[in-house]
Amino acid sequence: MYKFFITTALLILSVVASFAEETVEVMGNISVTKTYAYVEPDFDSKALARLNKNSKVLILGQDGDWMKVRLYNKSEAYVYAKYVSLKFENITRKESEVKALIDINNLLDQFNDIVQSSWFAEKQKIVPALKFHSGKTPDDISLLYTAVNSKDEPVPSLKENPLSSDMVKLIELIYMKMIVLTYDRYKINIVVPDFISGTYKGKTENYVSLTLQKNFANLDEIKGGTGSIWDYVRSAKRPEEMFNDYPH
Incomplete structure (x- = not known):
């Protein structure tokens, strides 16, 4: 039983490890005059922050028509994908x-x-x-x-x-x-x-x-x-x- 638990955890860590390499370098710029970051990938969910044009967010992934992002205050939220332009940061x-x-x-x-x-x-x-x-x-x-x-x-x-x-x-x-x-x-x-x-x-x-x-x-x-x-x-x-x- 414990072997299954630990092995499953290792599989999760392997996904996180590879995914982290992709997300750290991908930034998003807000391309519209004004939009909001939401708790869920839904316009009817709670808005966490107002984002103005050229605001930067860290891209964590995509969920359908929405981008999962990390905001300036380190909280995670969703932004409508069409309002985000991607930028690959050089480090x-x-x-x-x-x-x-x-x-x-x-x-x-x-x-x-x-x-x-x-x-x-x-x-x-x-x-x-x-x-x-x-x-x-x-x-x-x-x-x-x-x-x-x-x-x-x-x-x-x-x-x-x-x-x-x-x-x-x-x-x-x-x-x-x-x-x-x-x-x-x-x-x-x-x-x-x-x-x-x-x-x-x-x-x-x-x-x-x-x-x-x-x-x-x-x-x-x-x-x-x-x-x-x-x-x-x-x-x-x-x-x-x-x-x-x-x-x-």
Whole structure:
């Protein structure tokens, strides 16, 4: 049951992860003299804001004849699509790198939150977690793999990790965020806590390093879903060997 719950959550995260790449760069300009943003895609629903010509909104998606948008005050609403002209914003390389790191952090946080808030966590008392550890650019990052207690504190455990395959899927989603930007290689270094007398005091040990070389990978196939990340990733561990046991 918990496997179905977590796997379904991962599928949702994969959609959110790919969708976020599209929406962040698409702005909309109001093309009519005056219109309104509504709670629902319906002129009879409550109006949240008045929008004048050339007002900007962030496009989140489309629902029939309506655009789902984010307003200047960060609230979400609907605007009649014919009143919106699209504009694709150019963002700098540095902004793209920062955004990718934020997206990776958010992806990890969402996964960990889903696991921590599940009934599986209540039953097991400890759950697996994958946390952002370090990295200044999205081509070379370090992640911390550990078991955590209800206070989200790393703890040692001799138990097996029942969500190992889900964490492998999470790594795939992170790689999808990384390869949006062009680098010669994409590296994920996974570390585990160095438990001193059963306590984590900030020191870590290497667990596995994953490297994807651009020159040896067909990124178009990976992005298009016809190729697997694991066909090209170099690692001392195969995917099925990763995350099987908790660090201790």
